[in-house]
Amino acid sequence: MRHPFAAAATGLVxxxxxxxxxxACSSTAAAPPQHPITAAAPSSPTPPPPADSNPxxxxxxxxxxxxxxxxxxGFTVKVPEGxxxxxxxxxxxxxxxxxxxxxxxxxxxTAPTVNSVRTHDVPALRxxxxxxxxxxxxxxxRKGGTAVLAxxxxxxxxxxxxxxxxxxxxxxxxxxxTGRGEAVxxxxxxxxxxxxxxxxxVTNSFRWS
Numbered sequence: 001m002r003h004p005f006a007a008a009a010t011g012l013v014x015x016x017x018x019x020x021x022x023x024a025c026s027s028t029a030a031a032p033p034q035h036p037i038t039a040a041a042p043s044s045p046t047p048p049p050p051a052d053s054n055p056x057x058x059x060x061x062x063x064x065x066x067x068x069x070x071x072x073x074g075f076t077v078k079v080p081e082g083x084x085x086x087x088x089x090x091x092x093x094x095x096x097x098x099x100x101x102x103x104x105x106x107x108x109x110t111a112p113t114v115n116s117v118r119t120h121d122v123p124a125l126r127x128x129x130x131x132x133x134x135x136x137x138x139x140x141x142r143k144g145g146t147a148v149l150a151x152x153x154x155x156x157x158x159x160x161x162x163x164x165x166x167x168x169x170x171x172x173x174x175x176x177x178t179g180r181g182e183a184v185x186x187x188x189x190x191x192x193x194x195x196x197x198x199x200x201x202v203t204n205s206f207r208w209s
Contacts, residue, residue: 185203
């Protein structure tokens with residue numbers, strides 16, 4: 001004959017085991033799925049935008065030009081504002097870094113021609129400039145009149161500190177007016193500089209007065 005307390009104990013053990021197993025199953029089922037932790041790849045820094053700059057010798061588009069006349073008058077030409085100015089006799093030079101605008105007032109009664117510039121002016125330029133190389137001599141129209149253009153390449157004066165020279169491209173314009181003489185504009189800048197528009201601004205501004 002089974003003891004009633006033994007039977008009750010057996011039932012309690014079975015019930016406890018069943019609840020423990022169910023709890024274990026419930027705990028296992030409720031656990032969230034595990035995912036590997038992946039580190040975020042570092043983002044590449046955004047490079048700063050390139051700064052606006054001009055190559056050596058390039059005159060900036062923002063350059064302002066102002067009218068200038070020699071002390072004795074006779075003509076007007078626009079020159080770059082803010083450039084250093086030096087005067088020697090009848091010649092005035094405006095300079096900034098590698099560039100220059102040279103204005104000479106020449107009294108003569110003979111009009112220049114392509115042939116006269118080749119015969120008289122070019123030899124003088126060759127003697128005054130190191131490594132001189134003539135490119136061309138032609139007549140060119142400008143808003144203030146026709147000029148004889150001598151285009152050439154030569155070395156600059158030596159740097160006072162380093163002694164080095166820079167190769168320059170030069171354009172020399174000779175304007176003439178009967179009874180007044182010549183106005184000679186010489187524009188120079190480093191080889192490779194894109195100064196076509198600035199030089200045209202200067203030479204097209206020339207006017208006899």
